[in-house]
Amino acid sequence: MTIPAKATLTWLLLFVVMFANGAIRALVLQPQLGEDLARQVASLTGVALVLLVSWLFVRLSPEAKLAQLWWVGVTWLIATVAFEFLFGHFVSSLSWQALLADYNILRGRLWSLILISVCLGPWFWGTIHARR
Numbered sequence: 426m427t428i429p430a431k432a433t434l435t436w437l438l439l440f441v442v443m444f445a446n447g448a449i450r451a452l453v454l455q456p457q458l459g460e461d462l463a464r465q466v467a468s469l470t471g472v473a474l475v476l477l478v479s480w481l482f483v484r485l486s487p488e489a490k491l492a493q494l495w496w497v498g499v500t501w502l503i504a505t506v507a508f509e510f511l512f513g514h515f516v517s518s519l520s521w522q523a524l525l526a527d528y529n530i531l532r533g534r535l536w537s538l539i540l541i542s543v544c545l546g547p548w549f550w551g552t553i554h555a556r557r
Contacts, residue, residue: 428489432497432547435482436504439543442474461533468535472542479546483554494551502544 450467458466483494513519527536 428486428493428497431482431486432500435478436501439475439478439501439505440508442478443471443539446471446474465533465535468539471539475539475542476546476549479542480550483547483550487554489547489551491548491551491555494547497547498544501547502540505540505543 446467450463454463454466457463479498482497483489486494489497510521510524513524514521526532527534530537
């Protein structure tokens with residue numbers, strides 16, 4: 426299987442994993458911790474999950490070069506942000522302001538950390554793998 430095909434399938438896996446993370450946040454964490462703390466916990470859990478899936482992708486793609494892994498991460502980032510804004514606005518009917526609020530790290534929103542891990546995860550693990 427080609428790197429682009431693996432990357433696409435892995436992004437779909439990321440989608441499922443992060444959807445489950447969000448569902449656990451809403452159904453389990455939020456009633457116990459409140460919205461703000463639940464979002465923070467889920468964001469940190471999300472970073473760990475993204476790094477785990479990125480690691481899996483790199484392990485299953487030993488032929489991938491670091492430059493390819495960099496572009497995989499950038500592509501995942503673009504796809505994630507595009508999905509978030511398009512689905513969030515046009516399907517979930519969230520305002521642009523509400524969507525942008527998740528990027529306000531000064532108000533405790535840690536979504537940006539997930540996006541950083543989405544972008545850098547494949548390259549990070551590729552760098553670790555290349556050193557071995």
